[in-house]
Amino acid sequence: xxxxxxxxxxxxxxxxxxxxxxxxxxxxxxxxxxxxxxxxxxxxxxxxxxxxxxxxxxxxxxxxxxxxxxxxxxxxxxxxxxxxxxxxxxxxxxxxxxxxxxxxxxxxxxxxxxxxxxxxxxxxxxxxxxxxxxxxxxxxxxxxxxxxxxxxxxxxxx
Numbered sequence: 221x222x223x224x225x226x227x228x229x230x231x232x233x234x235x236x237x238x239x240x241x242x243x244x245x246x247x248x249x250x251x252x253x254x255x256x257x258x259x260x261x262x263x264x265x266x267x268x269x270x271x272x273x274x275x276x277x278x279x280x281x282x283x284x285x286x287x288x289x290x291x292x293x294x295x296x297x298x299x300x301x302x303x304x305x306x307x308x309x310x311x312x313x314x315x316x317x318x319x320x321x322x323x324x325x326x327x328x329x330x331x332x333x334x335x336x337x338x339x340x341x342x343x344x345x346x347x348x349x350x351x352x353x354x355x356x357x358x359x360x361x362x363x364x365x366x367x368x369x370x371x372x373x374x375x376x377x378x
Contacts, residue, residue, distance in 0.1 A: 233297055245286070
């Protein structure tokens with residue numbers, strides 16, 4: 221039997237939020253033109269609760285300018301005290317999350333977003349062609365190029 225503290229990954233997923241989900245058109249037909257995808261990623265922290273939130277936004281367009289579907293969601297991770305302290309620089313009162321760590325959390329957030337898109341489309345009794353839209357595989361390692369640094373100063377906006 222393995223020692224649980226040795227295998228600790230330093231965080232846990234504590235909440236998933238759907239910030240926005242919208243199908244912009246009444247119907248969707250793949251034959252109406254090529255589909256493109258715009259991707260956005262954001263991070264935020266709750267200093268007091270040691271929560272790091274990873275937000276993803278996926279905007280599908282048809283013919284480059286016509287909005288088809290927008291999905292924005294968040295995965296909220298409780299960072300273990302030991303991991304939080306390892307990422308914290310007490311001399312600058314800042315916390316810096318490594319690209320490796322953020323990439324790992326982003327992989328989880330993208331997979332979650334894929335499930336949110338699928339569930340929302342398939343929850344509609346009349347799918348109206350939107351079930352043809354699938355969030356493709358995404359190389360998230362190319363999305364995060366440098367560590368993300370947050371101030372831990374109390375007087376800054378939470």
